[in-house]
Amino acid sequence: KALRAVTEDAGIQESSVDVAGMTLRVDEAHDAQKAAQPAAQLERPLILAIESSCDETAAAIVDGKGNLLSDVVASQIDFHSRFGGVVPEIASRKHIEAICGVCDECLDVAAQRLGMERLTWSDLDGVGVTYAPGLVGALVVGVAFAKGAAWAADKPLVGVNHLEGHMYANKIGAPDFAPPAVVSLVSGGNTMLVHMRGWGDYRVLGATIDDAVGEAFDKVAKALGLGYPGGPVVSAQGAKGNPKAIEFPRAMMHSGDMRFSLSGLKTAVVTYINNERAAGRELNVPDICASFEAAVVDVQVKKAEMALHETGAPTFCLGGGVAANPVLRAAYGKLCKKMQVRLVMPPLSACGDNAGMIALVALDRFRQGKFYGLETDAQAHADLEQEY
Numbered sequence: 097k098a099l100r101a102v103t104e105d106a107g108i109q110e111s112s113v114d115v116a117g118m119t120l121r122v123d124e125a126h127d128a129q130k131a132a133q134p135a136a137q138l139e140r141p142l143i144l145a146i147e148s149s150c151d152e153t154a155a156a157i158v159d160g161k162g163n164l165l166s167d168v169v170a171s172q173i174d175f176h177s178r179f180g181g182v183v184p185e186i187a188s189r190k191h192i193e194a195i196c197g198v199c200d201e202c203l204d205v206a207a208q209r210l211g212m213e214r215l216t217w218s219d220l221d222g223v224g225v226t227y228a229p230g231l232v233g234a235l236v237v238g239v240a241f242a243k244g245a246a247w248a249a250d251k252p253l254v255g256v257n258h259l260e261g262h263m264y265a266n267k268i269g270a271p272d273f274a275p276p277a278v279v280s281l282v283s284g285g286n287t288m289l290v291h292m293r294g295w296g297d298y299r300v301l302g303a304t305i306d307d308a309v310g311e312a313f314d315k316v317a318k319a320l321g322l323g324y325p326g327g328p329v330v331s332a333q334g335a336k337g338n339p340k341a342i343e344f345p346r347a348m349m350h351s352g353d354m355r356f357s358l359s360g361l362k363t364a365v366v367t368y369i370n371n372e373r374a375a376g377r378e379l380n381v382p383d384i385c386a387s388f389e390a391a392v393v394d395v396q397v398k399k400a401e402m403a404l405h406e407t408g409a410p411t412f413c414l415g416g417g418v419a420a421n422p423v424l425r426a427a428y429g430k431l432c433k434k435m436q437v438r439l440v441m442p443p444l445s446a447c448g449d450n451a452g453m454i455a456l457v458a459l460d461r462f463r464q465g466k467f468y469g470l471e472t473d474a475q476a477h478a479d480l481e482q483e484y
C-alpha cells in the first residue's frame with residue numbers, strides 16, 4: 097500500500113501514507129545505523145515499541161543487534177499549533193485515530209527492510225511502550241494499545257520511562273555511546289541534568305524549579321506572534337540577530353547548584369517586548385531571539401560544566417526537543433572541547449519524541465527479563481531514580 101519516499105532528507109523519508117490527517121515521517125534508517133549493519137538479516141529479539149506521551153504518535157521496531165528496522169512518527173503539531181500549545185484532549189483523540197495506521201506502517205517498513213512480504217504482531221518477540229511521564233490521556237492510548245497487542249499476540253510487555261528514552265536516543269547517532277555520562281534533558285516539559293552512572297542507574301543532579309526550557313522558547317515565540325512550537329522559529333530568527341543586543345537575566349547562574357529557573361527570563365523578555373511596543377519602537381525580533389537564546393544557553397553551559405566537574409564523567413550527552421537547538425549544540429561543543437570530554441548528541445531527527453529511542457530501552461529491559469504485567473497503567477509522573 098505504501099508508496100514511500102516522497103522526500104528524502106538526511107535519512108528521513110516522508111511517507112505518502114496519511115494517517116488521521118497526518119503525513120507519516122519514516123526514519124527508515126538513521127545514518128550511523130545504516131553504516132553499522134545492512135538490513136535483511138533477522139536478528140532476534142524483534143521488539144515493536146510505541147510512544148504516545150505528548151503530541152507524537154510513534155512506533156519503531158528494533159532487532160537484536162539494536163538496529164532500528166523502522167521508525168515511524170505521526171506528528172500532531174498542525175492540529176495544536178492553532179491553539180498555541182498542545183491541547184491534551186486533542187492529543188488523546190489523535191493518538192486513538194493514528195495508532196493503528198502508525199503501527200501498520202511500522203510493521204510494513206520493517207518487513208520491507210527484512211525482505212519479507214509481511215511482518216505481523218505474532219512475528220515479534222515483545223511489545224514496548226512509554227508508560228510515563230507525560231499527558232495521562234495521551235499515554236493511556238499507547239499503553240492500552242500495547243497491552244492489547246501483547247495480550248493478543250501472547251508476547252511480553254515492556255514499560256519504558258520516556259526520559260530514559262531520550263537518554264538512549266544518543267545511541268541512535270552513536271551506537272557505541274555508553275555511561276558513565278552526564279545528560280542534559282531539555283524539552284517542552286523537562287529541564288534537568290542527570291548523572292547516568294550505568295544503564296538504568298540514574299541520579300538527578302538538578303532540575304528546573306518552574307518552566308522547562310522548551311516551554312520558555314514556546315512562550316517567547318507566542319509573545320512575538322511567531323506561532324507554535326517556538327523553538328525552531330526562535331532559533332531561526334536568533335541566527336540573524338545579535339546575542340549581545342539585550343542583556344536578559346541569567347537566573348540561578350551563580351546559585352552554586354544545578355537547579356534551573358526559566359520563568360523569570362520569560363517574564364523579562366515579555367516585559368521588554370511590552371515596553372518596546374508601549375514606547376512605539378519597532379521590535380528587533382532577531383536581536384530579541386538571539387539575546388534570549390544566549391541567556392538560556394549561558395546558564396545551561398555553566399551548569400553542565402558544574403555537573404561534569406562534580407561527577408568526573410568522561411561523556412556529555414543531550415536529549416529532548418531543545419537538543420536540536422544549534423546555538424546550544426555549538427556551545428556544548430566548545431565546552432566539551434575545553435574540558436576534553438566526549439560529546440554525544442542525538443541526530444536532529446531523534447531529539448524530539450520518537451519511538452526508536454523507546455525501542456532501544458525496551459530491548460535492554462527485554463534482555464534483562466524486566467517485563468510488565470497487564471495491570472500496567474499510564475502515569476503522569478515517574479521517578480527516574482527509582483526506575484529499577
Ligand code: KG4
Nearest residue numbers: 283284285310325326327417418421448449
Ligand atoms: O522533546 P519534545 O519533542 O517534546 C516535548 O517535551 O513536548 O520537545 C518539544 C520542545 C518544544 O518546546 C519546542 O519548542 C522545543 O522542544 N524545540 C526547540 C527547538 N526545536 C524544538 N527549542 C529550541 N530550539 C530548537 N531548535
